[in-house]
Amino acid sequence: MAFLMGRKTVLGFVCGLLLACASQPQQTTLYQRMGGEAGVRTIVDNFLYEVGDSALLRPLFNDIDLPRFRTKLAEQLCEISGGPCRYSGDNMTEVHAGMAMNNRHFDATVTALTRAMEAAGVDVASQNAMLKKLAAMHGDVMRETIAPE
Numbered sequence: 001m002a003f004l005m006g007r008k009t010v011l012g013f014v015c016g017l018l019l020a021c022a023s024q025p026q027q028t029t030l031y032q033r034m035g036g037e038a039g040v041r042t043i044v045d046n047f048l049y050e051v052g053d054s055a056l057l058r059p060l061f062n063d064i065d066l067p068r069f070r071t072k073l074a075e076q077l078c079e080i081s082g083g084p085c086r087y088s089g090d091n092m093t094e095v096h097a098g099m100a101m102n103n104r105h106f107d108a109t110v111t112a113l114t115r116a117m118e119a120a121g122v123d124v125a126s127q128n129a130m131l132k133k134l135a136a137m138h139g140d141v142m143r144e145t146i147a148p149e
């Protein structure tokens, strides 16, 4: 009898464990939480609208190759958020080398991306996770800029 009770207890425990596991939310990547491919595309487009609205940022983006920028930024956001893409663009220091920008431009760019994520419906925790990754790129992006104050 004690033996049977023991088996029942073990069985009950295993079932409980399985149910608990089944009710846990699935692990999702940041990329998925940003809406995957379509979400990232929307974020990039929203970002460009933000740039267009910014007197500080707009002049720097006036003469860029827009289709290329959209593709490369989308690849990069996808890769750093754990998505299936590989960034095929240029090195961050080389891309931004010689650009007349300082920390105000960097902050405005990060703010523009935050607003772009907000408008795309990305939750605040995921926005913050993404901002952490962008902030970590500050050194590479700003290394060889002209940085007039």
Ligand code: HEM
Pocket: 057, 060, 061, 064, 065, 068, 069, 072, 073, 076, 088, 089, 090, 091, 095, 096, 099, 101, 105, 106, 107, 109, 134, 135, 137, 138, 141
């Ligand atoms: C974390 C911050 C930043 C990230 C992740 C980022 C990312 C990128 C990427 C992926 C590209 C495309 C590279 C390629 O074409 O191969 C690019 C280009 C560019 N970025 Fe940034 N960028 C950042 C900050 C900034 C800032 C602060 C500015 C100026 C306000 C800026 C202005 C530009 C411009 C004008 C281009 C186009 C360059 C060209 O086509 O000649 N970026 N950036």
